Amino acid sequence: MADNQRVQVPKVKLGSQGLEVSKLGFGCMGLSGVYNSPVAEEDGILIIKEAFNKGITFFDTADVYGAHSNEILVGKALKQLPREKVQLATKFGIAGINADGMIVRGTPEYARSCCEASLTRLGVDYIDLYYQHRIDTSVPIEETISELKKLVEEGKIKYIGLSEASVDTIRRAHAVHPITALQIEWSLWTRDVEEEIIPVCRELGIGIVPYSPLGRGFFAGKAVVESLPADSFLVSHPRFLGENLNKNKIIYDRIETLARKHHCSPAQLALAWVLEQGDDVVPIPGTTKIKNLDDNIGSVRVKLTAEDLKEISDAVPIEEVAGSRTYGNMVKSSWNFANTPPKESKV
Structure with a gap:
């Protein structure tokens, strides 16, 4: 998959409320650490600009990433891009971490204060x-969404999304104000969302934004063909540990074999599988390297039939x-709040 600069990243409607984005997004979290050491500011800005120049217009960040530093970085990159051509997503709700895990807040007052702070850090009007x-x-989710609805009416945000929400929460939130997108983990080795979450999103016209579409880098070869950095949270992730990793390497080998059949890299095949799940699916892989960015973009050219998709799933x-x-409760670390959803009750 050479000449990735010539790959045309198509535009799609995300949800049924009018938001149009590039079919492939860019997750900015890793630029501020977690998977690797944080990149230098100028390098982070460069890769965001490079992604935009190659057709990616949908960028994802959050206030918690890098303890606010990720939003600041993204904001500086945006200053060098045409704002009207960028679709900017950010998030609120994780207030920190304590001995029990994540501290999650969703009061109307907290939602508003977080939005105002994110607008300032990002240096944008909306x-x-x-x-x-x-x-x-x-x-109650109704209280949180009611406040977000006010922010829409004030022009501070354009569309509302949820992340790692249950079916009941999605329905209740959507009844207050249309939800445009649900961000959820979805990849070849994380498919539990397919049973209930994806169907309800499609019933309600909610777009789906898979995070970690490459299995937290596993299908790009992390811990299989390249060693993990010592400061990566993946060194203590259950799927990358000891015997689990040895078992999962067998899965990687199968995908590597299929990738050769399709004349692409394992990462491209895994990402193409996610892309082919529907026009309403917009994955947001992240990277700190231009060559990986190019590889991800190349996945848009990998065309898979229904038979191909089944063969890949079966692998x-x-x-x-x-x-x-x-x-779960296995690790309480600074990485945990950005990567581990709490158990949500369905009340």
Whole structure:
């Protein structure tokens, strides 16, 4: 897959409320650490600009990433891009971490204060898509969404999204104000959302934004063909540990074989599988390297038939994936708040 600069990244409607984005987005979280050491500011700005110049217009950040530094970085990059051609998404709701895990807040006052702070850090007048990052089950979702609705009416945000929400929460939120997108983990080795979450999103006209579409880099070769950085949170992630990793390497080998059949990289095949799940699906892989960015963009050219999709799915039987997708209570670290959803009650 050479000549990735010539790849045309198509535009699609995300949800049924009018938001149009590039079919492939860019997750900015990793620029501020987590998977690797944080990149230098000028390098982070460069890769965001490079992504835009190659057709990616949908950029995802959050107030919690890098303890606000990621939004500041994205904001500086935006100053060098045409704002009207960029779809900017950010998130609120994770207030920190304590001995029990994430501190999640969803009060109307907190939502408004976070939005105002994000607008300032990003240096913009409006946010295209504003997500509630995690659901605060101590606050009725109706109260949170009502405040976000006011922010839409004031022009501070254009569209409302949810992240890691249950079916019941999605329905209740959507009844207050149309939800444009749901951000959720979805990849070849994380497919539990397919049973209930994806169908309800499609019933309600809500777009789907898969994060970690490459299995937190697994299908790009992390820990399989390249070693993990010592400061990466992946060194303690269940699926990258000891015997679990050894078992999962068998899955990687299958995808690598299929990638050769399709004349692409394993990462491109895994990402193409996600892209082909529907026109309403917009994955947001992230990277700190231009060559990986080019590889991700090249996935747009990988065309898969229904038979291909089944063959790829069958190569990653969910029951064979070793290790949970999240830390649970196993690890309490600075990485945890950005990567582990709390258990949400369905009340």
